[in-house]
Amino acid sequence: MSLSISHLVVLVPLLPLLGAIATVLLGRRLGPRAHLPALAGIGAAAAVAALVLLGTAADVRGGHGEPSRPVEVITTLWNWATVADAGVADTASGTPLGGAATATAPFSIPVSLRVDPLTATLLVIITGVGLLVAIYSIGYMHGDPGYPRFFALVAMFVFSMSMLVAASNFLLVYVFWEAVGACSYLLIGFWYSKPQAARAAKKAFLVNRVGDFGLAIATFLLWMTYGTLDFHDTYTADGTIVPGILGQTRLSDAAGYVGGAVGTAICLLMLLAACGKSAQVPLHVWLPDAMEGPTPASALIHAATMVTAGVYLVTRSAPLFIGCPGALTVVSIVGATTALVAALIATVQNDLKRVLAYSTISQLGYMFAALGTGTMLGFTAAIFHLVTHAFFKALLFLGAGSVMHAMGGVIDMRRFGGLRQLMPVTALTFVIGAAALAGVVPFAGFFSKDEILAALHSKAHPAAHASDHAEVRVAGGALPDAAAGPFRAASYRSDAAPRGAAGDAVGLDALDRPATFQWLYWMSLFTAGLTAFYTFRAVFMTFTGPLRVPEEAGHHAHESPREMTGPLMVLAVLSAGAGLVLFVTDALGRFLAATPSLSAPAIVATAVPHAFHLDLAIQGTLAAAIGIAVAAIGHYGRRSDSATTARWLGPLGPILANTFYFDALYRVAIVKPLEALALVAALVDRYVVDAAVDAIGRVPGTWGAVARRLQSGLLQRYALAGVVGVLAIVLALAWQLRP
Amino acid sequence: MIPAPLLINALLVGAGLFCLGLVGILTRRNLIVMFLCAELMLQGVSVTLVAWSRYHGDWGGQVLTVFVLTVAACEAAVALVFVLQAFARTGRLDAAAWQSLREETLPRVIDRELPEGDAAGPTWPTLTPAGVRPPEDASHTLEREHV
Amino acid sequence: MDPATVPAPSGLLLAASVAMLAAALWLLLPKSSDTLASRRLGILLGALALVGFAATGRSLGSVGENGVFLTVSAVALVSGLATVVTRSPVYAAIWFAMALAGVAGVLLTLGAQFLGVATIVVYAGAILVMFLFVLMLAQPSGMAPYDRVTNEPMLAASAGAVLLGLLSMSIGRLSAIEPPACCRMPSRADAIASGSAAPVSPEAGDEVARLGAELFGRHLFSVEVAGILLLVALVGAIAVVSRGEAAAESGREAA
Structure with missing residues (x-):
């Protein structure tokens, strides 16, 4: 199976790329059928990705050992570049890890793809949501002059994003990190003749540069520290192993990762990159503006997939973060703060898409909060939430797009209402998505959010959860040698101590205390209530009450075509059921545990038996119920439009309306x-x-x-000039030949 | 073979003719006179060539002078045709009549003052009138028709 | 007569001659401020300059030889000067004919009988007549304004005079700059000196015959080329005339 997976994984990015190229070449000729190549490419990629997922799942099940055996399949396509004798500078902080990366190690960049549970999961999400969005776009983008361009860009994005999650090298990750940024830029500015769109695209690009800068520096530091940029181990011809950064060899080595100042710096720079791409405070300002792009693009890129690249990066680099508890705590703090701030802002937004944009920021904040716990539960919860969020946020965005399509481009919730009578399918699916987002009991968001809260709670109250995993706790995170046995090749010398190994703590590590996580837990819980409030405020304002339609709608005011409602229904089913299925079977959690990055001993040590925490579930449901109730009361008593809300909020109102003055601050301090x-x-x-x-x-x-002025037109003046010249020559000769 | 003093004297005469012709070329504006001066320069060169030829007892110089004569004839033929063409276009034999070939922004050079004295020109010798044509006789022509 | 035995003229005399020649040319050339006195002064200065330059020459030995040479060369130079400074182009042409006669005399004095006669025949007889024809065709009535003023007379006269001075100086130092043997063309004089060629006989008829033999012997090809050149010039002149007339007429019609 693994052989076929190594072939199939190449097809996942390749097919959308071919689709994009075909769209570019044939788009004009195909006219209204320009979506066909892109759709075919993404659809085929989705099918292949599903096969890859099934194959990987079979591999994971095949290894019955406990803890789960790490599963990874590496396909090296070609060597992009090799720099001979690209020595690792012998800096003051120590020598490179192991004997393999000596001072004259060649630096090669293999273009290699990997398949492991994490990648397989994300590939399915990317291609699946991509396919649904592409189908939806057939209806949504119909008649747009840039129709072929849109599909070419979407296919290009699917290619780039697949490569990003499948790449097995930090440099390739960086390349495709930029590539998805470029696609995002082009799609935000899709209607480039609109000044706001052009400005928003520029803003997204520039803000993302800050994060990309962090990733670049982090990559340099990784190379300096580890002497390679590969994730995986490389077996050279003479039987030695070049340990990759996230390879089995290093993972099984207790002292394999650098902590201290260097490690913390790498982690914080990666966090900066993740903040840029995933729109976390303080780099979140671009995402709300990115809503200027076409709604399907917002659904795909700025809700479901690209913005989760930061979550992917942190999850992938989990072993690096584990060694730096301070940096890890910062991840959590940033996440929870973002979640709260964005949720607060979302409560006063009147633009339906902006509510959803801030909601996306908030939910991504949740994921980061979970990642920051540094436990197996936290990582799997973050990816779980990533999956369910991809479903229900894509659903909500596509629903919002459907509303926008029907309302003739109007997206201000104050100008329409009671649309459930007009668009029953959209209304129903939107409500399902809203329920999932708000965390209503059987829907997807409830389970994933519950896991995040559980992860935070277990960090906040270690004593209460001690019984969960006392039996697997191992001091120092070191695993018995037996577990790492197969990978301990003779040539790999683990005695060379990595620089700044575990011992030297950084001041930031002081943050890693239960008290911090208690704060974060309560913030997250409050955010859960806010989430329910703003989500249902939007639902009530849009779909309930008397029917109101703005005049721009014209003859569009009807239910959207089948191409658009179909994906909505599929996503609604997923939003409703995926959480329950995945939680009850714990399929995703066990599957992800087989990811090499999450098989580091320090993470495996934090694994807890899968359990349903009733007390936390009650707290979360209570928060959601309160939020929905407040929204309902606010909507039915007095309309929850800005004037009334402003009176309730008092001095907080202007702050929220101005989105905590982030943009103003940046304008004054930077712009x-x-x-x-x-x-x-x-x-x-x-x-x-x-x-x-x-x-x-x-x-x-x-x-x-x-x-x-010499050109007088007088022939004789020219002749005179010539004679004077001759005279000069004769004089010179006479002078030379003087007796 | 000629003696050295004769050579030197002849060379001086040649140089003198050459320089006089040069001054004429540079100053006179009448195209015909300019050509006369050019021929004068050629004469100076011919004298020099012949002097050296005779001094060295070599025929080359004289042969060259023959060619100078030939080329001068060709030059005169072709150049005079052009002079006539120029005259047909401007009505003047003035070298300065072609100032329009100058740079666009430059002002035209105009003769500010002309001597009044000899504006009339020389008085050419005339012949006494003779052989006046008799008046036409109509009857005479009528007679002719019957011939 | 060894040139080295004759003392070279002093630089001062040469400089004075150059200055006088320049002044004479400037005074004699047509200009607006012409007066009879200035023309006379010009003639005087020109005569003095001629004498000055003559003083840079060498004595030819006998009085007769000197007299003949001085006469013909004076005719040539004075007529040349008159050609340059005469206002009327017709008179200038006639002065040029006079200069040609002087040049022919110089050539005869030098012993080039054929060329002397040919100059008279070809130049005075053919070329000059052609000039006069053109003048008759093209000359407007009265004195044309462009014949009464000149172009940069001061500068041109100075340049010409200085050039003549320099040439005279070089000629005066001729014995000092005889080229070394390696750089000389092998000439008949060398051949005679080395005894490989017979000395040239001084008979006049023989001279012309030898020139003819040289022309149609060694230089036959060049003569043919010169003939073709003449033919081409003839055809070209006719072609230009016919086309130019057509163009002039069409231009006149368009105007």
């Missing part, structure tokens, strides 16, 4: 000084550089102006 600098540079360019160039350019002109 304005940079603009001033740019102005200075522009002036220097115009009046110094340009002036110098112009002056040089004027020199021949001036000479010409002088010499031009």
Whole structure:
């Protein structure tokens, strides 16, 4: 099976890429059928991704050992570049890990794809949601002049995102990290003639650069520290092993990862990158503006897939983070803060898509909060939430798109209402998605959010959960040698201590205390209530009450076509059922535990038996119920539009309405000084550089102006000039030949 | 074979003719006179060539002078045709009449003052009138028709 | 007569001659401020310059030889000067004919009888007549304004005079700059000196015959080329005339 998986995984990115190329080449000729190549490519990729998932699942089940045997399949396509003798600089902080990465190790960048449970899961989500969004777009984008361009970009995005999660090398991750950013930029600015869209695209691009900068520096540091950028181990011809950063060899080594200042720096830089891509505070400002793009693109990129790249990156690098508890806690703090801040802002938004955008930021914050616990439960909960969130947030966005399509582009919730009479399918599916987001009992969001809360709670109250995993706790996170046996090749010397090994703590580590997580837990719980409130506020404002339709709607005011409602229904079923199925069977949790990154001893040590925490579930449900009730009361008593809300909120109102003044702060602190600098540079360019160039350019002109006067048109003046020249020559000769 | 002093004297004469012709070329504006001056320069060169040829007792110089004569004839033929063409276009034999070939922004050079004295030009010798044509006789022509 | 025995003229005399020649040319060339006095002064200065330059020459030995040479060369130079400075182009042409006569005399004095006669026949007899024809065709009535003013007379006269001065100086130092043997063309004089060729006989008829033999012997090809050149010039002139007339007429019609 693994052989076929190694072949199939190549097809997953390849097919959308071919679809994108075909769309670019044939788009104009296909006209209204321009979606066909992209759709075929993504659809085939989705089917292949499902096969990959099934194959990987079979592999995981095949290993009956407990804890789960790590499963990974590496396919090296070709070697992108090899830099001979690219030595690792012998910095003051120590020597590279092991004997393999010596000072003259060649630096090679293999283009290799990997399949492990994490990648397989995400590939299915990316291609599956991508397929549904593409089908939906046939109806939504119908008649748009950029129809082929849209599908080419969507297919291109699916390719890039698949490569991002399938790449087995930090440099490739960086490349496709940028590629998805580029696709995002192009799709946000899809309607580039609209100034807001162009500005939003630019903003997204620039804010993401801050994060990308972090990833670049983190990559450099990784190379400096570990001497390779590969995730996996490489077996060289002479039988030695070059241990990859996330390879089995290093994972099974207790001292395999660098902690201390360097490790924390790497982790924090990766967190910066994740903050940029996943729109976490303080780099979240681009995502709400990104709603200027077409709604299907928002659903696919800015809700379901691309924005979860940060979650993927942190999960993939889990072993690195485990060694730096301080950085890990920062991940949690950033996540919980983002969740709360975004949820608060969402409560006062009147733009349906912006509510959903802030909700996305908030839910991503949840995932980060879970990741920051650094436990097996936390990581699996984050990915679980990622999966369910992809379903229900894509559903909500597509539902919002359906509403927008019917309302003729109007998305302000104050201008329409009672749409359930007009669009029953959209209303029903939207309510299901909202229930899932709010965490209503049987729907998907309830279970994933419950797991996140459980993960936070177990960090906040270790004593209460001690009984859960006392039997598997191993001091220092070191596993018996037997577990790592097969990977301990003779040539790999583990005695070389990595720099800054576990011992030296960083000041940041002091944050890793139960008290911190108690705060984070209560923040998250409050956020859960807020989530329910703003979600159902949107539902009530849009779908209940008397029917109101803005005049822009015109003849569009009806239920959307089948291409659009079909994906809605599929996603609604997934949003409703996926959480329950995955939670009850614990299939996802056990599956993900076989991911190499999560098989580090320190993480395996935190694994707890799968359990349903009734007390936490009651707390979460209570919060959701209160939120929905407040929304209902607010909506039915007095309309929950801005005037009434402002009166309730009092001084908090302006702060929320201005989104905590983030944009204003950036404008004053960053944009304005940079603009001033740019102005200075522009002036220097115009009046110094340009002036110098112009002056040089004027020199021949001036000479010409002088010499031009010689051309008098008088033949005899020319002859005279010639004679004077002859005379000069004769004089010179006479002078030379003087006696 | 000629003696050295004769060579030197002849060379001086050649140089003098050459320089006079040069001054004429540079100053005179009448195209015909300019050509006369060019021929004068050629004469200076011919004298020099012949002097050296005779001094060395070599025929090359004289042969060359024969060719100078030939080429001068060709030059005169072709150049005079052009002079006539130029005259047909401008009505003048003035080298400065072609100032329109100058740079666009430059002003035209205009003769500010002309000497008044000899505007009339020389008085050419005339012949006394003779052989006046007799008046036409109509009857005479009528007679002719019967021939 | 060894040139080295004759003392070279002093630089001062040469400089004075150059200055006088320049002044004479400037005074004699047509210009607006012409007066009779200035023309006379010009003639005087020109004569003095001629004498000055003559003083840079060498004595030819006998009075007769000197007299003949001085006469013909004076005719040539004075007529040349008159050609340059005469206002009327017709008179200029006639002065040019006079200069040709002087040049022919110089050539005869030098012993080039054929060329002397040919100059008279070809130049004065053919080319000059052609000039006069053109003048008759093209000359407007009265004195044309462009014949009464000149172009940069001061500068041109100075340049010409300085050039003449330099040439005279070089000629005066001729014995000092005899080229070394390696760089000389092998000439008949060398051949005679080395005894490999017979000395040229001084008879006049023989001279012309030898020139003819040289022309149609060694230089036959060049003569043919020169003949073709003449033919081409003839055809070209006719072609230009016919086409130019057509163009002029069409231009006149368009105007």
